[in-house]
Amino acid sequence: MNTISIVIPAHNEADNIGTLVQEIVVTGLECEIVVVDDGSTDDTHKRLLALKNTVPSLKVVQHDRAYGQSAAVATGIRQASGAIIATMDGDGQNNPADVPKMVEAILNSDNPNLKMVAGYRKKRDDPPWRIISSKLANAYRRSFLRDETPDTGCGLKVFYRSAFLELPFFDHMHRFLPALIKMKGGDVISVEVHHRPRTAGVSKYGTLNRLWVGIVDIFGVCWLRMRAKNVKITRCD
Template sequence: MEFQFTIIVPVYNEIESLPRLFEYLQKYLKSASLRSCVLLVDDGSSDGSASAIEKFCLDHDDFNCLLFDKNYGKGAALKAAFDYTKTPLLGYLDADLQTHPEDFELLFPYIEDYGLVTGWRKNRKDTLVKRISSKTGNAVRIFFTKDNIHDTGCPLKIMHTAYAKKIPMFKGLQRFLPAMILLQQKEIKEVVINHYPRIEGQSKYNFKNRFLGPLLDCFAYVWIKKSYIDYSLKAKHG
């Protein structure tokens, strides 16, 4: 039986989180409503994460990995994973486990009718600074993208792989997934999910990369929106 759903997990210096991540993913794969596999993308980690991921994947048939030669950023990790994925559906999960894989089950009922279904961390379990910076960054993105998503940065999403593969490569890609699906004239859906405090490791985000970086990325998005090419075939012969 072929896999139907690929769970993409970008990883950057998360060696402390990996044992629990592997445990939670293995547990979910046994109960998932769709036959699922995992694709871990190490984004040039320097703490041993890449070696741990490679070893684990060699021992587990439903786990695969891509290992970058240096740190390219989460947008690059996601784009590489989109290009590599072969299943009809794919999902995105952060390695810090502030969202849990079982909540993909909350999104699956809607994916047939939408291009992308994303989580909404309505009850955030983050520090005050992180919540404020995320809320500010989200407001800026909504101003530019008009996607009207409460929680654009939520790291739990599912989408049709065919649409994901048509998203152009750019830094900060992860912040604009709903907007990029809207560019393809597909509808998006937001569903309330659970959110958990970070237990291991350190957050890679601060006010600078949650606000200033996304602000610059918004201008890139405006250019892409103006220049984006999309098409559908009426027929194909030969």
């Protein structure tokens, strides 16, 4: 079994996915690479299949249609063989060079309850309007969920596969992973990571629809947290 699996959701990222996979290989990290083609209508799947000829650690999974990022992440994690999962976006804005230090942080932690290391894009290479809207959304989320995570929207996260599989699944859950992990009693820390501009393709999210969906989902996560019970077994004979 591979210890580490990198899971990448990709929808119409034909011009980005090949470079991203090659960058992961260059890091030298021994890992499985699982890319989930979420119903792309461009050449994403074709280019991924071509990459398998030179990247034996690459596993390609294809959805029959686009189900969204959360569904693609969940599919990739279920198909992954690693006990440690690293997720990153398929647009190339996350830097694979940050993954090894995040893996080291979770594996070498003296906190046995640490379940996730979340990326923090302190210096973002995005248009000003996107940076401002993201900061407002993060502040709003923290005020309600108290997840103590400055940048939950960063796709770069490292966590235990077993911890993810215990979480309730719902659309857009990928934006709330730190809060959901904490809801289950796990600890989360954030580390600063690099952020790069998108060089090809277009963003799949608009500011207004992201904000509205995020507000609705926050109330849903608040409800889940209030109803959650973490049962601890003290004895089993």
